[in-house]
Amino acid sequence: MRKLSDILLGLKLINVFGDTNKEIAMLVLDSRIVEAGSMFIAVKGSLSDGHEYIAKAIENGASAILCETLPEILLDQLTYIQVENSSKSLGFLAANFYDRPSEKLKLLAVTGTNGKTSIATMLYQLFQKLGYECGLLSTVENKIGKLVIPSTHTTPHAIAINDLLAQMVESGCTFCIMEASSHALVQNRMAGLAIDGAIFTNLTHDHLDYHQTFKEYLKAKKILFDGLSSKAFALSNADDKNGLVMLQNTKARKFMYAISGNADFSGRVLESDFNGMMMNINSKEVHVKMIGGFNAYNVLSVYGAAMLMEQNETEVLIALSTIEGAEGRFEYLVSANDKIVGIVDYAHTPDALKKVLETANQLNPRSNSIITVVGCGGDRDKTKRPLMGAIAAKLSTKVVLTSDNPRSEDPNVILDEMQSEIGVRDKRKVVVIENRRQAIKTAIMLAKEGDIVLVAGKGHENYQDVKGVKSHFDDMEELEASFKEMNR
DSSP, X not given: OEEHHHHTTTOOOXXXXXXXXSEEOEEESOGGGOOTTEEEEOOXXXXXXXXXXXXXXXXXXXXXXXXXXXXXXXXXXXXXXXXXXXHHHHHHHHHHHTTOGGGGSEEEEEESSSSHHHHHHHHHHHHXXXXXXXXXXXXXXXXXXXXXXXXXXXXXXXXXXXXXXXXXXHTTOSEEEEEOOHXXXXXXXXXXXXXXXXXXXXXXXXXXXXXXXXXHHHHHHHXXXXXXXXXXXXXXXXXXXXXXXXXXXOOSEEEEEESSSOXXXXXXXXXXXXXXXXXXXXXXEEEESOOSHHHHHHHHHHHHHHHHTTOOHHHHHHHHTTOOXXXXXXXXXXXXXXXOEEEXXXXXXXXXXXXXXXXXXXXXXXXXXXXXXXXXXXXXXXXXXXXXXXXXXXXXXXXXXXXXXXXXXXXXHHHHHHHTTOOHXXXXXXXXOSXXXXXXXXHHHHOOTTOEEEEESOTTOOXXXXXXXXXXXXXXXXXXXXXXXXXX
């Protein structure tokens, strides 16, 4: 319970009608879960407008309403607060309601197209190994210390973020690492947070179904850096053409990392195989368990962030040598008999798929076949489908195009779109099998001793979403089962 006047501290208010001394039991966005003593926040979303549900919220017992447009009739027993932007106000409301938890720990945020989950997970592991209690807000899972809380969004809404941060503070967490999605930034889900450092990974083709243009996608990511204070650090990828753009106009201390050129934090891969990489990082050598050039960038950004948080370099490098990558990011297993390498990766953008396949080719010294199983999700950016199909065909020996999470779409339409830009030569490599389980089995059947089978697109996801029905489906489980079934 918190007094309404305390919750409203620092907000720009247009109008207030009613008592602000009342106690508020909870903040609610969904009118269906409003209880007596709740404050209902009416937010205009992309799919619905919370203002349409004010009456329902009142019926369910709301004692305060925050909105952009006031109802025509104002009830005496209620308090109405009018603001210019409900979604932006929500972040500050939530921060106040939970007693500003982001100010009571070190909060680091990671944004970009690819690498967010890997970097966030690695930073969480790193700080845990350095002796700190740490929290994690990620696509795969949320963590409070070692307590795992299932994740439903890359970045939760503002109430959930502050609730989780408050639990972290109560549990003694010193650090929290969070992913910052472009959707969340545009929708103000991170408004009101005190961020101590932000990391930019890269910017490639994704989410244009939502942002419409690449320029708008770029602007969305930049929101994170534009909002940093002068006390925070901004760490950006110098090898990405948008790396410098992210740092424009930020008040934060600016730093860069790079594999290809000079930067505050520089690195390069000396050796690489399926056991990991030997890297040179700022003239120090370290062996890490992760594989691939894309993971070299992830490792370097983690090192840079740790240094900017004033951690001991030797301890950081030792910890880096022991940490694992995120679940479903270039995870692999080797079949017992034929030594076929099965790789599972979340690569669901053209650039991510390209990098994973380039890594697979680099780790293939005997030039064995690389057989790729890949699909594209439904109700998502359609423009990347032909690109991903063409990349898979170009960089693989054989390709099995299959269903991913079709959601409300016809999976065969998605598969047709994935084939639309595959060249005549490469089309000979392609087999289309809509059933994902059968597609994985077929890829393993086609594989010979020592070949690599890459199953891309789903990674950590352990379900298939078809017409609103989620069924259990785990790529790694399917690989293992097929290896055993075929005695490979």
